[in-house]
Amino acid sequence: MLPRSRGTPHPPTLSRNVDVGFTHARDEHRDMAEWHTELEKELIEDFGGTPTESFGADGTIDNDPVEVRLAKKEDRFRLNRDTHQQLVEQDGTYIFDDVTDNQPPEQVTAEAVDEQLSNDWHSDRGYEHQFVPVDSMF
Numbered sequence: 001m002l003p004r005s006r007g008t009p010h011p012p013t014l015s016r017n018v019d020v021g022f023t024h025a026r027d028e029h030r031d032m033a034e035w036h037t038e039l040e041k042e043l044i045e046d047f048g049g050t051p052t053e054s055f056g057a058d059g060t061i062d063n064d065p066v067e068v069r070l071a072k073k074e075d076r077f078r079l080n081r082d083t084h085q086q087l088v089e090q091d092g093t094y095i096f097d098d099v100t101d102n103q104p105p106e107q108v109t110a111e112a113v114d115e116q117l118s119n120d121w122h123s124d125r126g127y128e129h130q131f132v133p134v135d136s137m138f
Contacts, residue, residue, distance in 0.1 A: 036070065039068075039070065039097075039099070040058050040059075040068040040070075041059075043068050043095050043097060043105055044058060044059035044061070044066060044068065044095065046105075047061055047066070047095060047105075047107055048061060048062075049061035049062075049066055056083075056086070057083065057086065057087065057092060061093065061107075064090060064091050064092050064093065065086065065087055065090050065092035065093075066087075066092060066093050066094070066095060066107075067083055067087055067092065067093075067094050067095070067110075068094070068095045068097070069094055069095070069096050069097070070097050070098075070099055071096075071097070071098045071099065071100070071134050072099050072100060074134075075133060075134045075135070076131040076132060076133050076134060077096055077131065077132050077134065077137065078129050078130075078131055079094075079113070079117070079129060079130050079131070079132060080127060080128070080129050081121050081127070081128035081129060081130070082127070082128070084110060084113070084114070084117075084130075087110035088110045088111060088114050091109075091110075091111075092109075092110045093107050093108060093109050093110060094107070094108050094109075094110060094113055095107050096108060096134075096137040096138075098134045098137075098138065103138050106137050106138060108137060113132065116132055116136060117130050117132070118130070
């Protein structure tokens with residue numbers, strides 16, 4: 001597998017750049033979660049994979065795990081340490097998508113991402129994570 005491969009543009013069925021205009025604060029989280037899940041599934045299918053409905057990786061491509069990371073409001077992607085380690089061990093990949101731009105999503109091997117990470121994992125959210133800048137993936 002190549003370390004990086006270009007994705008295909010999103011089909012017009014799911015708008016990536018539309019502000020939903022939520023009317024109730026409690027609906028915002030649910031609607032955003034549904035939008036996020038649908039976009040993850042769409043991206044995995046665009047790359048020839050199969051989304052999963054269970055915990056763990058977001059799906060598989062050629063029987064290898066894949067994790068989708070989206071940047072909507074920030075200029076960085078958050079990576080979960082446990083998921084990252086699983087992807088590295090199982091020759092998995094990430095699909096990175098900055099949903100606020102017009103660039104196609106990128107598929108990058110977890111091993112290539114690992115080379116960009118430090119040993120300094122943050123734990124302020126109850127799980128260990130690191131950030132990678134959006135610009136480093138495109």
